[in-house]
Amino acid sequence: MLNVKRENQLKSSLFGDFLERLMKTAAAKIGVVLLVFMVLVCFVGPLLSPYEKNGIDLTNMYAKPSADHLFGCDAMGRDILTRLLYGGQYSLILGLTTAVVSSLISILMGCIAGYFGGVTETLIMRFIDVWSALPGILLAIMVSAVMGAGFFATVFALTIGAIAGGVRMTRGQVLAERKKEYIEAAESINCSKLSIMFKHLLPNVVQPMIIIATMNIGATIMMAAGLSYIGLGIQPPTPEWGAMLADGRSYIRLYPHIITFPGIAIAITVLAVNLIGDGLRDALDPKLRD
Amino acid sequence: MGRYILNRIIWMILILIAAAFVIFTLMYLVPGDPAKSLLGPDASYEVLEIKRHELGIDRPYIVQLGDFLYKTFIRFDLGTSWKFGTPVVEDMAERLPRTLIIGVSALVLSAVLGTVLGIFAAINKGRWQDSTTMVLAMVLISVPDFWLALMFILLFSATLGWLPAYGIGSVGHYILPIICSSLFGVAINARQGRSAMLETIRAEFVVTARAKGQRENIVVRKHMLPNALMPIITGVAGGLTMTVAGSPIMETVFSIPGIGQYMLVGINGLDAPIVRACVMFFALFTTVVILIMDLCYAFLDPRIKAQYSRRKG
Amino acid sequence: MSEEKTYLDIKDLEVVYSQAKKTVRAVNRVSLKLVKGKTLGLVGETGAGKTTIAKSIMRILPNPQAKVLGGQIFLDGEDLLEKSEDEMYDIRGTKVAMVFQDPMTALNPLMTVGDQILEVLMLHNDYDYKEGLKKAGEMLETVGIPAERCPEYPHQFSGGMKQRVVIAMALACNPELLLADEPTTALDVTIQAQVLDLIKELKKSYNTSMILITHDLGVVAETCDDVAVIYAGKIVESGSKEDVFDRTSHPYTQGLFGSLPSVAVGEKRLHPIGGMPPDPTNLPPGCAFWPRCPYATEECKEEIKFTNLSPGHFCRCIHSDKAHMALRRKE
Numbered sequence: 058m059l060n061v062k063r064e065n066q067l068k069s070s071l072f073g074d075f076l077e078r079l080m081k082t083a084a085a086k087i088g089v090v091l092l093v094f095m096v097l098v099c100f101v102g103p104l105l106s107p108y109e110k111n112g113i114d115l116t117n118m119y120a121k122p123s124a125d126h127l128f129g130c131d132a133m134g135r136d137i138l139t140r141l142l143y144g145g146q147y148s149l150i151l152g153l154t155t156a157v158v159s160s161l162i163s164i165l166m167g168c169i170a171g172y173f174g175g176v177t178e179t180l181i182m183r184f185i186d187v188w189s190a191l192p193g194i195l196l197a198i199m200v201s202a203v204m205g206a207g208f209f210a211t212v213f214a215l216t217i218g219a220i221a222g223g224v225r226m227t228r229g230q231v232l233a234e235r236k237k238e239y240i241e242a243a244e245s246i247n248c249s250k251l252s253i254m255f256k257h258l259l260p261n262v263v264q265p266m267i268i269i270a271t272m273n274i275g276a277t278i279m280m281a282a283g284l285s286y287i288g289l290g291i292q293p294p295t296p297e298w299g300a301m302l303a304d305g306r307s308y309i310r311l312y313p314h315i316i317t318f319p320g321i322a323i324a325i326t327v328l329a330v331n332l333i334g335d336g337l338r339d340a341l342d343p344k345l346r347d
Numbered sequence: 348m349g350r351y352i353l354n355r356i357i358w359m360i361l362i363l364i365a366a367a368f369v370i371f372t373l374m375y376l377v378p379g380d381p382a383k384s385l386l387g388p389d390a391s392y393e394v395l396e397i398k399r400h401e402l403g404i405d406r407p408y409i410v411q412l413g414d415f416l417y418k419t420f421i422r423f424d425l426g427t428s429w430k431f432g433t434p435v436v437e438d439m440a441e442r443l444p445r446t447l448i449i450g451v452s453a454l455v456l457s458a459v460l461g462t463v464l465g466i467f468a469a470i471n472k473g474r475w476q477d478s479t480t481m482v483l484a485m486v487l488i489s490v491p492d493f494w495l496a497l498m499f500i501l502l503f504s505a506t507l508g509w510l511p512a513y514g515i516g517s518v519g520h521y522i523l524p525i526i527c528s529s530l531f532g533v534a535i536n537a538r539q540g541r542s543a544m545l546e547t548i549r550a551e552f553v554v555t556a557r558a559k560g561q562r563e564n565i566v567v568r569k570h571m572l573p574n575a576l577m578p579i580i581t582g583v584a585g586g587l588t589m590t591v592a593g594s595p596i597m598e599t600v601f602s603i604p605g606i607g608q609y610m611l612v613g614i615n616g617l618d619a620p621i622v623r624a625c626v627m628f629f630a631l632f633t634t635v636v637i638l639i640m641d642l643c644y645a646f647l648d649p650r651i652k653a654q655y656s657r658r659k660g
Numbered sequence: 661m662s663e664e665k666t667y668l669d670i671k672d673l674e675v676v677y678s679q680a681k682k683t684v685r686a687v688n689r690v691s692l693k694l695v696k697g698k699t700l701g702l703v704g705e706t707g708a709g710k711t712t713i714a715k716s717i718m719r720i721l722p723n724p725q726a727k728v729l730g731g732q733i734f735l736d737g738e739d740l741l742e743k744s745e746d747e748m749y750d751i752r753g754t755k756v757a758m759v760f761q762d763p764m765t766a767l768n769p770l771m772t773v774g775d776q777i778l779e780v781l782m783l784h785n786d787y788d789y790k791e792g793l794k795k796a797g798e799m800l801e802t803v804g805i806p807a808e809r810c811p812e813y814p815h816q817f818s819g820g821m822k823q824r825v826v827i828a829m830a831l832a833c834n835p836e837l838l839l840a841d842e843p844t845t846a847l848d849v850t851i852q853a854q855v856l857d858l859i860k861e862l863k864k865s866y867n868t869s870m871i872l873i874t875h876d877l878g879v880v881a882e883t884c885d886d887v888a889v890i891y892a893g894k895i896v897e898s899g900s901k902e903d904v905f906d907r908t909s910h911p912y913t914q915g916l917f918g919s920l921p922s923v924a925v926g927e928k929r930l931h932p933i934g935g936m937p938p939d940p941t942n943l944p945p946g947c948a949f950w951p952r953c954p955y956a957t958e959e960c961k962e963e964i965k966f967t968n969l970s971p972g973h974f975c976r977c978i979h980s981d982k983a984h985m986a987l988r989r990k991e
Contacts, residue, residue, distance in 0.1 A: 084485075186362055187365040190362050190363070190366045190633055190634050191366055191369070191370075191626065191629065192588050192589065192591075192629065192633055193592075194589075194592050194593055194595075195592050195595075198595060198611075199614075200373065202373075202614045205378060275489065279491045283491065283593075283596045286493060286596060286600075287599050287611055289614075302493075302494060310501075313501050313505075316494070316501075320490070320491060320495075320497070320498065323491050324491065324494070328489035328490075
């Protein structure tokens with residue numbers, strides 16, 4: 058009991074220490090503020106908006122930004138700001154889901170490969186070799202073609218594209234950690250393989266994985282937009298940011314506002330996530346401490 | 348060493364065969380009937396059956412797969428486009444230079460510019476040059492490159508009229524695509540280059556070199572740069588595969604008939620031979636780049652070279 | 661001793677490290693003297709400022725984090741801190757050379773050891789490549805490594821061998837002053853003695869003056885003529901080896917001996933020094949050792965001056981008599 062309590066104290070103080078480190082860097086602070094802003098705006102904003110996300114208004118086709126329509130309207134007179142906010146919900150949830158799912162799979166496969174070794178490791182790593190012969194975005198494009206449009210299909214496609222790197226990293230981390238003496242110590246007192254994996258190896262893998270996952274959120278949001286832009290992934294009329302860009306593409310000369318704002322929205326969201334990722338790396342990477 | 352390279356090449360071929368299997372299976376699973384997509388929704392059942400037989404897609408999965416693998420790896424025949432009836436290899440040969448010109452130019456640009464910026468930032472760590480470069484790099488990795496491409500078209504083509512926006516034809520047509528394809532890589536390489544350089548700046552052997560009485564600029568050139576180069580190579584190779592793999596999107600933005608766009612034509616038209624051939628090309632490209640990168644490492648780093656020689660025995 | 665010529669004379673050296681608004685006073689008005697041909701042992705715990713002193717002499721402190729605030733370093737009568745960077749290029753490696761603590765990281769992994777020795781040879785001599793390579797081979801032989809191993813890379817050498825290479829590099833140009841920064845700390849115990857003997861022998865045959873930085877009093881006993889004990893950036897006791905070893909006066913030095921198994925005479929148990937080294941960003945006022953000192957009184961929180969106990973034996977403690985008596989009684 059006492060031990061558990063002490064461990065919890067240790068954990069919470071480590072976490073506090075970590076948060077403190079994270080917030081120390083100005084970049085991470087900006088990232089957190091931006092992300093909170095985007096989340097609030099995207100999830101609360103639509104409730105306040107007077108427009109529907111697919112509310113077609115032919116009197117306002119291509120309307121330039123004005124007091125009524127802050128970011129203007131698109132080719133069907135739909136309010137761009139409102140659509141952007143809804144699109145943000147998709148992007149954020151999509152990015153987060155993909156990052157979490159792909160990290161979990163990566164950690165699981167990497168840990169198994171790294172800790173059990175032997176045939177299991179060979180199989181998994183050869184599989185990953187094949188996997189990474191096809192760059193992530195290509196896999197995503199193909200899987201997206203197979204799975205068709207839709208939210209879960211896209212999550213699946215993007216997850217498939219994001220796993221290979223994570224498995225490699227996890228395995229490397231596990232291999233490095235396994236050599237250390239405390240694992241030997243744990244083995245010498247007959248800890249089971251599973252408990253060693255979960256109690257000792259996992260915590261060492263989780264930290265770098267959090268960094269990768271955070272960076273993956275940004276990459277995923279961009280890739281999702283790219284998929285929609287070329288007509289795969291989430292499709293119109295769903296107000297996805299990439300799809301909005303694809304919609305506005307034909308009017309780039311006459312009505313540039315249609316493609317300007319979705320891009321800025323993507324950039325701000327991805328920037329926020331990347332800044333946090335950088336901050337996390339600085340906070341977690343012991344090499345960069347002092 | 349030679350034995351190692353041979354082993355790697357054999358392994359590479361095995362990976363490609365496995366990748367071919369994956370690609371074939373994925374395309375097999377794509378919903379929709381190619382025959383219907385070719386003949387239109389009004390085609391009668393009999394006509395569709397004949398077309399399916401013609402395309403060979405009425406055969407069982409395993410037969411089709413075997414046929415595909417046999418043709419690809421033994422006969423080096425990538426098949427004929429279902430829609431256009433032309434050999435896929437010919438179409439690809441026509442398109443390949445465009446994708447490669449953009450990919451390789453973007454690679455050189457991002458490798459050189461990115462690395463220089465990264466080292467420049469590292470040497471000026473903590474000063475304004477460093478923070479400016481890093482803020483710029485951060486922004487560049489956060490802005491979607493295809494949107495940036497649209498903005499560049501808006502600025503340099505639509506507004507200023509300096510450069511053509513779409514298609515191919517002149518050297519000018521390639522400028523915007525190359526720049527837009529390289530910016531992400533520039534940013535990645537700058538970040539990678541900076542941290543690699545910082546790592547070596549802190550390294551003990553650099554202090555040793557100074558203690559020998561070596562001049563600072565030679566310490567940088569002789570001791571820091573070669574050591575910092577290692578992780579930079581990884582970044583550069585990763586950048587190249589990213590650029591080429593991202594070509595479907597970038598080529599769509601600039602309406603460039605390259606391999607990436609060809610692949611999308613195949614996907615949208617349910618034209619499996621085209622998609623399979625394109626993806627096989629990308630897979631080949633990626634594995635070759637990874638192989639070259641590993642060989643570079645082995646060539647430059649005696650520690651890695653030693654590992655390979657040991658494996659030989 | 662006083663009639664011999666002082667070769668290295670450090671006066672009131674002050675070095676600070678600053679990072680993210682925090683300032684560390686790494687070296688606090690340190691003065692040291694070294695006679696030509698002799699060996700000075702610089703003893704103290706990790707972080708006491710030993711390496712900083714050595715790097716100050718070489719002028720290779722990390723820039724811009726470290727700053728020399730004041731003091732002078734006279735080498736053969738010339739102040740090194742006044743030299744231009746160009747002049748320093750001709751001093752480093754030839755007049756003053758340094759052996760580093762960790763041989764694992766002190767060698768460039770991408771260059772052959774021959775080339776690394778060659779580098780320093782070519783910098784300070786007019787050899788052509790062939791001559792240089794021959795000399796590099798000879799240097800390797802000197803430290804007990806066959807010359808044929810010149811074209812090998814650092815990863816092909818063991819830790820002790822690497823340290824030999826580093827020593828060969830340092831001695832390649834016949835330096836007048838050798839700064840050995842914990843040359844044996846990172847090595848196996850069995851190798852330590854070998855490397856130490858090697859250094860002693862080479863020092864003798866080249867008539868090099870040396871500063872040996874260590875936290876190991878055993879090493880000092882074997883190698884040094886004079887000793888300076890440093891605590892939290894300040895010298896607390898200095899003198900000849902005999903003075904410091906036989907008439908140990910500063911409570912901290914006594915603590916060091918008490919925590920050493922082989923030197924603690926007539927003691928059955930070790931007496932480690934209680935407490936922790938002070939936070940270098942926030943040093944206690946006066947004698948930095950008082951929070952851990954058994955003899956501490958209120959006066960210790962004032963600035964303490966050196967007491968001259970006997971010719972050449974200095975101690976920065978107002979309770980040195982008490983400490984000395986206590987030691988006698990124990991014996």
